[in-house]
Amino acid sequence: MSVNRRKILCIGSAALPALHALTARAQTPAPRIVASFSILADMAQELAPAGAQVTALVGPDADAHVYEPSPADAKRLAQADLVMINGLGFEGWIERMVKVSGYRGTVVVASNGIQPRSGGHHGDDPHAWQDLALARRYAGNISAAFAQRWPQQRNEIARCNADYVARVDSLDRQVREWLGAVPRAQRRVITSHDAFGYFGAAYGVDFLAPQGWNTHSEPSAAAVARLIRQIKTQGVRAIFMENISDRRLVERIASEGGVRIGGTLYSDALSKPGGPAATYLRLMEHNARSLATALQA
Amino acid sequence: MTSGVAVADIAPAISLRDLTVSYRGHPAVHHLSGAFGAGTLTAVVGPNGAGKSSLLGALGGTIRDFEGRIERDPALRVAYLPQASALDRSFPVRVHEVVAMGLWPRIGSFGALTAADHAAVIDALAAVGLRGFDQRWLGELSAGQAQRVLFARVLMQDAGVILLDEPFNAIDARTTADLLALLQRWKREARTVIAVLHDLVQVREHFEQVLLLARERVAWGPTAEVLKAEHLFKARQMAEAWDETAPACKVSA
Amino acid sequence: MSLLASSLLGPFIEFPFMRRALVATLALSVGCAPIGCVLVLRRMSLVGDAMAHAVLPGAAAGFLLAGLSLPAMSLGGFVAAMAVALAAGFVTRATPQREDASFAALYLIALALGVLLVSLRGSQIDLLHMLFGSVLAVDDAALLQIAVVASITLWALALMYRPLVLESFDPGFLRSVGGPGARAHMVLLVLLVANLVSAFQALGTLMAVGLMMLPAAAARFWVASLPAMAALSVAIGAASGAAGLLLSYHAELPSGPCIVLVCGGAYIVSVLFGTRDGIVTRRLLATSHLTR
Numbered sequence: 001m002s003v004n005r006r007k008i009l010c011i012g013s014a015a016l017p018a019l020h021a022l023t024a025r026a027q028t029p030a031p032r033i034v035a036s037f038s039i040l041a042d043m044a045q046e047l048a049p050a051g052a053q054v055t056a057l058v059g060p061d062a063d064a065h066v067y068e069p070s071p072a073d074a075k076r077l078a079q080a081d082l083v084m085i086n087g088l089g090f091e092g093w094i095e096r097m098v099k100v101s102g103y104r105g106t107v108v109v110a111s112n113g114i115q116p117r118s119g120g121h122h123g124d125d126p127h128a129w130q131d132l133a134l135a136r137r138y139a140g141n142i143s144a145a146f147a148q149r150w151p152q153q154r155n156e157i158a159r160c161n162a163d164y165v166a167r168v169d170s171l172d173r174q175v176r177e178w179l180g181a182v183p184r185a186q187r188r189v190i191t192s193h194d195a196f197g198y199f200g201a202a203y204g205v206d207f208l209a210p211q212g213w214n215t216h217s218e219p220s221a222a223a224v225a226r227l228i229r230q231i232k233t234q235g236v237r238a239i240f241m242e243n244i245s246d247r248r249l250v251e252r253i254a255s256e257g258g259v260r261i262g263g264t265l266y267s268d269a270l271s272k273p274g275g276p277a278a279t280y281l282r283l284m285e286h287n288a289r290s291l292a293t294a295l296q297a
Numbered sequence: 298m299t300s301g302v303a304v305a306d307i308a309p310a311i312s313l314r315d316l317t318v319s320y321r322g323h324p325a326v327h328h329l330s331g332a333f334g335a336g337t338l339t340a341v342v343g344p345n346g347a348g349k350s351s352l353l354g355a356l357g358g359t360i361r362d363f364e365g366r367i368e369r370d371p372a373l374r375v376a377y378l379p380q381a382s383a384l385d386r387s388f389p390v391r392v393h394e395v396v397a398m399g400l401w402p403r404i405g406s407f408g409a410l411t412a413a414d415h416a417a418v419i420d421a422l423a424a425v426g427l428r429g430f431d432q433r434w435l436g437e438l439s440a441g442q443a444q445r446v447l448f449a450r451v452l453m454q455d456a457g458v459i460l461l462d463e464p465f466n467a468i469d470a471r472t473t474a475d476l477l478a479l480l481q482r483w484k485r486e487a488r489t490v491i492a493v494l495h496d497l498v499q500v501r502e503h504f505e506q507v508l509l510l511a512r513e514r515v516a517w518g519p520t521a522e523v524l525k526a527e528h529l530f531k532a533r534q535m536a537e538a539w540d541e542t543a544p545a546c547k548v549s550a
Numbered sequence: 551m552s553l554l555a556s557s558l559l560g561p562f563i564e565f566p567f568m569r570r571a572l573v574a575t576l577a578l579s580v581g582c583a584p585i586g587c588v589l590v591l592r593r594m595s596l597v598g599d600a601m602a603h604a605v606l607p608g609a610a611a612g613f614l615l616a617g618l619s620l621p622a623m624s625l626g627g628f629v630a631a632m633a634v635a636l637a638a639g640f641v642t643r644a645t646p647q648r649e650d651a652s653f654a655a656l657y658l659i660a661l662a663l664g665v666l667l668v669s670l671r672g673s674q675i676d677l678l679h680m681l682f683g684s685v686l687a688v689d690d691a692a693l694l695q696i697a698v699v700a701s702i703t704l705w706a707l708a709l710m711y712r713p714l715v716l717e718s719f720d721p722g723f724l725r726s727v728g729g730p731g732a733r734a735h736m737v738l739l740v741l742l743v744a745n746l747v748s749a750f751q752a753l754g755t756l757m758a759v760g761l762m763m764l765p766a767a768a769a770r771f772w773v774a775s776l777p778a779m780a781a782l783s784v785a786i787g788a789a790s791g792a793a794g795l796l797l798s799y800h801a802e803l804p805s806g807p808c809i810v811l812v813c814g815g816a817y818i819v820s821v822l823f824g825t826r827d828g829i830v831t832r833r834l835l836a837t838s839h840l841t842r
Contacts, residue, residue: 218684218804218805218806218807219684219686219804219805220798220799220801220802220803220804220805220808221561221568221571221686221795221798221799221805222798222799222800222801222802223802224565224567224686225561225564225565225567225568225799228565228567246683246684246687248683248684248687248689249684249686249687251687251689252567252686252687252688252689253567255689256565256566256567
């Protein structure tokens with residue numbers, strides 16, 4: 001069955017009890033769910049019971065590291081039925097916010113039960129969603145929390161979960177197929193994001209950081225030389241460096257290093273609606289496709 | 298010495314018809330008509346602010362904004378030595394180059410200088426008392442020396458009409474005497490010389506024609522007739538300051 | 551290879567981008583430095599920076615018409631800068647106003663117009679930043695462009711040398727003998743804009759204006775005549791380019807500012823120790839004089 005049909009079925013099968021609930025007693029307000037950032041919010045939206053309103057504190061295209069909470073956010077938290085976070089140290093600011101807002105309910109940790117990778121100097125690497133296999137865990141934790149909070153809808157929730165997990169698995173197979181077409185030794189890229197550890201481990205891609213590259217607007221000749229040398233000596237095949245504002249400099253480096261310039265990789269946030277990574281599944285698909293295309297000679 | 302020949306008998310080198318040069322509506326030269334005879338030495342004298350420099354500017358082509366007509370034989374070259382030229386003395390150029398620029402009509406942008414040209418430059422500098430100065434930078438010279446360099450350039454220009462605006466201003470007596478002798482040489486070469494001067498003794502001794510200007514023509518003709526007391530007195534009556542309340546001039550060209 | 555040679559030559563031997571940057575700097579010096587000398591002598595030294603802002607309305611117009619298209623914005627920028635330069639030149643010739651004031655007035659008008667045009671699109675894009683490149687990122691097209699402009703500049707300056715010099719120091723005389731003063735003036739302005747705009751795009755504004763003005767300002771303390779100043783300033787510019795690139799390579803410093811600062815160092819050394827009116831030199835030589 002197609003994705004949309006499944007969705008309609010999922011929502012439709014929830015309609016009956018909802019209708020019953022409406023006619024049977026006084027209206028209950030729609031579930032309000034607040035997620036810490038856009039990727040999590042998207043997952044929650046897929047897994048939540050019908051009519052749920054999901055909002056993200058750190059929206060699409062935004063950076064969780066420079067997030068500044070606003071009074072509106074605090075209000076949203078206070079009025080939420082359920083709050084969910086990634087965990088693994090991704091949201092350093094959430095505990096203070098929750099306390100300040102007065103939210104008394106459960107805070108769901110989506111990454112619960114996942115064995116984290118080491119994130120270098122940051123402690124644990126929190127970007128576990130970059131591995132689709134771990135995304136099943138996320139879905140499981142989220143759905144369990146929903147079922148506990150809204151027990152009357154547990155059947156609907158279970159159906160949505162099964163449906164979503166099936167899509168996740170399907171995409172996981174697809175990604176392995178794409179990347180499998182590239183010999184393992186050639187799967188090396190340089191990217192300035194520090195966020196693809198789980199992806200690299202799961203799908204066999206080496207993500208290298210550009211050595212000694214400060215993200216200043218004007219680089220030194222030494223930095224450019226070092227990057228070119230690194231590309232050549234480490235057998236890098238593609239570079240994804242969106243943080244260099246001078247497009248021509250990226251082209252020069254790629255040309256001298258003999259590598260391809262990849263597109264944009266999305267790590268911590270969805271793109272705006274209409275963009276190539278507007279949902280979590282589309283984000284993973286886009287990244288995988290971009291990598292596979294760039295790595296194929 | 299004055300020749301005593303009436304202006305009307307000599308073919309004019311330059312004719313003026315109703316020339317008016319104004320600054321912001323106030324005339325510096327007001328409806329001046331007359332003619333400069335070819336091959337004559339004419340001194341232009343008058344009180345300060347009488348329009349003498351403006352007249353020469355119009356004749357020399359640096360002032361293009363005037364009413365009335367200036368008629369001149371177009372084949373005649375005009376060499377103009379302004380009073381305080383807008384020369385940038387700090388620009389790195391040698392005296393030799395400045396003087397050689399007098400040959401512009403022949404050499405233009407690209408023409409090379411011949412050995413004869415170089416010799417002519419040296420001679421011109423000698424004539425103005427600057428022998429040995431040809432390799433000096435223009436910026437190293439005093440004001441009087443720079444003025445003499447420009448005089449030497451006028452010599453190089455070999456012009457039929459020579460306009461000099463207070464040429465002896467910053468120059469010592471000995472050099473002035475030398476330069477005045479040059480004027481006689483020009484007369485012999487049938488060049489037309491028009492010079493603005495203040496020293497009436499010089500004028501009486503060396504110039505045959507005088508234009509006494511006090512914005513308007515007070516007198517124009519042989520020196521002895523023009524420099525009579527009543528003319529000089531009339532010229533001195535000219536008010537130096539502009540009159541803001543003066544009515545519009547009704548005389549049309 | 552000895553250690554010194556390897557640290558001086560090694561980076562250029564190993565990396566094409568270093569070689570290109572060196573050639574680009576040399577070509578830029580050849581084109582810009584002689585013009586810088588003329589600007590210094592005509593007291594137009596701040597015009598270069600003004601031109602960097604004058605390109606904005608043209609780039610903004612290109613952006614409004616064709617989006618983020620580099621060719622469109624570059625062409626627009628060139629046209630705008632040329633319009634400002636020629637208009638300023640015209641005002642200077644047609645009125646008593648001097649060149650510094652007319653340039654200042656017109657570039658400010660252009661800049662304000664550009665800011666207005668950019669705001670019409672509603673976004674906060676820094677167009678000028680997009681338009682201006684970096685010496686480390688010079689590609690073949692940019693290199694060719696600078697080289698062509700430099701060649702044309704040398705050729706045109708040689709052609710117009712005499713009227714240009716005359717027009718610069720005695721415009722009244724040139725006018726009275728009917729010389730091509732206006733043409734020489736306009737040619738100078740066209741060359742100025744061509745050099746600056748092509749250099750902006752390839753190397754950024756700092757390097758373009760820096761390499762145009764600093765060597766020229768320094769050369770004045772060693773030689774007097776215009777041709778000698780031009781030759782020396784080219785040499786200073788080229789040497790500073792090489793030294794600046796090596797500094798950027800070995801000391802991890804951004805390349806553009808490095809090169810310009812080496813030029814600046816040359817300037818300071820010239821001011822102090824130049825054989826012609828250097829401050830320290832003058833003091834040291836002021837001991838004796840001749841009898842005549």
